[in-house]
Amino acid sequence: EIQVLKRHGKIEPAxxxxxxxxxxxxxxxxxxxxxxxDRPNEYYQGPFAFSxxxxxxxxxxxxxxxxxxxxxxxxxxxxxxxxxxxxxVLNGEELLRGLxxxxxxxxIAILKSTxxxxxxxxxxxxxxxGHSVPYDTYFLDIxxxxxxxxxxxxxxxxxxxxxxxxxxxx
Numbered sequence: 001e002i003q004v005l006k007r008h009g010k011i012e013p014a015x016x017x018x019x020x021x022x023x024x025x026x027x028x029x030x031x032x033x034x035x036x037x038d039r040p041n042e043y044y045q046g047p048f049a050f051s052x053x054x055x056x057x058x059x060x061x062x063x064x065x066x067x068x069x070x071x072x073x074x075x076x077x078x079x080x081x082x083x084x085x086x087x088x089v090l091n092g093e094e095l096l097r098g099l100x101x102x103x104x105x106x107x108i109a110i111l112k113s114t115x116x117x118x119x120x121x122x123x124x125x126x127x128x129x130g131h132s133v134p135y136d137t138y139f140l141d142i143x144x145x146x147x148x149x150x151x152x153x154x155x156x157x158x159x160x161x162x163x164x165x166x167x168x169x170x
Contacts, residue, residue: 020165024049033059046071051105086147098166111166
């Protein structure tokens, strides 16, 4: 396991164990922000995160028709006004890995990745056994409460069979 921090524009090794809340990571499987109101033509699946001030929830959503396996978008939901503030659609090739809020609840950061296969002898043997090996490239996007992107960066490229989490620390 490798843990890194992005601080002042540079990636550096983490000096402490960093752990995202389970619900804020892509590892939660089919569950999602089911405590939120039902949505027409889509449902909650995948990562979700409550803002530190308790006013908002960022939650990944999946379309009903055709039923998708992975989140295609995420919403920023205002719990007090019971309405979406924003809906951000992913490009269809990205996997939403995690969500986290800024400490002041003014921004939401998402960790997403794209995957591709690579040709090599070791990967060929894996593929023959029915388990292809993905190589992931990770991106960090930061949005305001209206869903406007304010930052986008590629974090790391071609990690073999990896997983990612995101935490925004004060």
